Every structure is written in C-alpha cells, then in structure tokens.
Amino acid sequence: MNWYNIVFYAFAALTIISAIGVVFSRSILYAAFSLLFTFFGVAALYVLLSADFIAITQILLYVGGILVLIIFGIMLTSRANKVEVKRSTFQLVPAVLVVGAIAGTLIGVLTTTNWPTANFLPYEETARPIGALLMTQFVLPFELASILLLVALIGAVIIARREKGKRA
Amino acid sequence: MMVPNVGLTQFLVVSAIMFSLGIYGVITRKNAIMVLMGIELILNSANINFIAFTRFGLMNLTGQVVAIFVIILAAAEAAILLAIVLNIYQQLNTVNVDEVDKLKN
Structure with a gap:
C-alpha cells in the first residue's frame, strides 16, 4: 500500500x-x-x-x-425562518430502482472491461500544452465558448432583472 | 517511480458512483436549486472520466481541453438556471419544481 x-x-x-x-x-x-x-x-x-x-x-x-x-x-x-415542514423529496421508489440499475450496469461494465491503458507516464506540466491546444486545434470551440458565456451573462441579467410595474 | 496500484478502473468507479448520486438527486429533489446541485455532480463525474482517460488512455491532452469546456458550460448553465429560479420565485413565490405547473390549466 x-x-x-x-x-x-x-x-x-x-x-x-x-x-x-x-x-x-x-x-x-x-x-x-x-x-x-x-x-x-x-x-x-x-x-x-x-x-x-x-x-x-x-x-x-x-x-x-x-x-x-x-x-x-x-x-x-x-x-x-421557515422550517421545511413538507418532505422535500418525491419519487423515491422509481428513483432508487433507476439509480440502482444505472449504478449496477456502469460499475459492472467498468470493472469487467479490460481497458487498454498507456504506461504510467511521469508528471508533466499541462497549462502550456493546454493553452497551445486551445489556440490551435480547439480554436473554434474556444471562440464559441466565449460567445456562449457572453450570451449567458446578458441572458442571466435580463431574466433575473425585476421589471418595474409590469408583471407577465 | 513506483507504479501505483490505483488504476483507471478506480477513478471510473468513483465517477460512476458520483453520476448515480447526481441522477438520484435530480430525480428526487423538489427544490430547483437542489436539482442544480445534482446536475453539477453529474458534470463533475463526467469530467473525472475525461481526465482519467487523458491520464491513463492514449489521447494526449484532448480530454483535459474537453473538461475545460464542460466547466465553462456548467458555469453558464448555473448562471442561467439561477436567474430563472429567481424569476420564478418572484412570480410564483416557490422554487419547488412540482408546484410550477401554471401551464397545465
């Protein structure tokens, strides 16, 4: 050990x-x-x-x-000051069944599969190669992610803002 | 350097357990913020898989870059979901997903 x-x-x-x-x-x-x-x-x-x-x-x-x-x-x-009186969960029986099935299948598959693995490599720093990959191979997803973050930012502000006097 | 006994399988099993717990949380919780926490667990377990395969597999650093995109998506999703939850709370005075059923009638 x-x-x-x-x-x-x-x-x-x-x-x-x-x-x-x-x-x-x-x-x-x-x-x-x-x-x-x-x-x-x-x-x-x-x-x-x-x-x-x-x-x-x-x-x-x-x-x-x-x-x-x-x-x-x-x-x-x-x-x-409100104590949660009502039970905060529901659908317990189907949840246990579904999750048990998923967990059993996943763990069974993962433990029985013989994964082809590389040799145990020594530690290397990753920040520099990740930056290079983001600017070369993954530049399109990188730009899309920045646009997505901008859209999410503006959308969150607009959704969460309380509109004055108007109720939908 | 000694080769450790902990291999790919152990990391994948931890990730599978986290994934199952996240699914359980998403299914059983009523509070929308609790559902969000379940989703975060699921995304984290997926990230563990990506990075474990990067470490032990044969796929260079691609898995880590994908993991970064997953983290970005999780951040955007959390921000939007919390904005929606705040708005629902202002309008309907509840955040329980089973009580938000205005469209039913």
Whole structure:
C-alpha cells in the first residue's frame, strides 16, 4: 500500500461521502456545504491524475463561482425562518430502482472491461500544452465558448432583472 | 517511480458512483436549486472520466481541453438556471419544481 493509493482512497471517500451528503441532506444549506467538499475532493482527484491546471480551474470556478452562485440562490429564495415542514423529496421508489440499475450496469461494465491503458507516464506540466491546444486545434470551440458565456451573462441579467410595474 | 496500484478502473468507479448520486438527486429533489446541485455532480463525474482517460488512455491532452469546456458550460448553465429560479420565485413565490405547473390549466 503506497502513498498514492492511500491518498486516492482518502479523497475518493471524501468525494463520495460528501456527494451522498449533497443528495440526502435534509437542509438545503448543508447540501451546499457538502457540495463544497465534493468539489475539493474532485479537485484532489484531478491532482492525482496530474491535471494541475484543471484542478486549479475546478477550485476557482466551481468553489469560487458556481458554489457562491448556488448559495446566493439559496439565500434569495428560501424564507429565513421557515422550517421545511413538507418532505422535500418525491419519487423515491422509481428513483432508487433507476439509480440502482444505472449504478449496477456502469460499475459492472467498468470493472469487467479490460481497458487498454498507456504506461504510467511521469508528471508533466499541462497549462502550456493546454493553452497551445486551445489556440490551435480547439480554436473554434474556444471562440464559441466565449460567445456562449457572453450570451449567458446578458441572458442571466435580463431574466433575473425585476421589471418595474409590469408583471407577465 | 513506483507504479501505483490505483488504476483507471478506480477513478471510473468513483465517477460512476458520483453520476448515480447526481441522477438520484435530480430525480428526487423538489427544490430547483437542489436539482442544480445534482446536475453539477453529474458534470463533475463526467469530467473525472475525461481526465482519467487523458491520464491513463492514449489521447494526449484532448480530454483535459474537453473538461475545460464542460466547466465553462456548467458555469453558464448555473448562471442561467439561477436567474430563472429567481424569476420564478418572484412570480410564483416557490422554487419547488412540482408546484410550477401554471401551464397545465
């Protein structure tokens, strides 16, 4: 049992346990905080896969951006003093059946397939080659992504803005 | 350097478990923001797959570039979805996906 295995299993356990917390938590704020640990665990898995740039991007964008957005959404849409009386979940039986089938199939296929893998390569920095790829092979998706982000930004502002005096 | 015992399969299994949990969250949760969290879990699990195949497979860095695009799409999607949720909350005073059924009548 070397250190790589120990660290991997520790972070895999952190990721999965906090993901379970996201899905099964009764309080929406606790779910959001569990999501924080899931994102950190996933970033650690990226580091173990020697994807340093993606790991940093994960922390910056997911933890610093999306999670903050989610927490803002929670704060703005839940009444502060209201305890959630009603059960906050539904369709439990079909969900368990579907998810059990999906998980069983996926894990069965993944563990029985003999994946052709490359040799275990030594670590190399990835930021520079990723930048080169974005500017050469993937330049069209890169520009499309920038346009998409602009459209999403403007669209989000227009959708969320409260219109004065007018109700649809 | 010692070759670790943890291989591609372990990462893929972690990703499959996260994917299943995300699907479960999307199906069972009523609150729209909780549904969004399930979607984020699903996107993250897909990213783990891409990067694991980049590391252990034979596809250079393409998987990591695709993972960056997935993260970008997740950010855009979260922003739009939260704007829609805020608007629905202002109009209908609820964020539960089963109570937003104005179009039914």
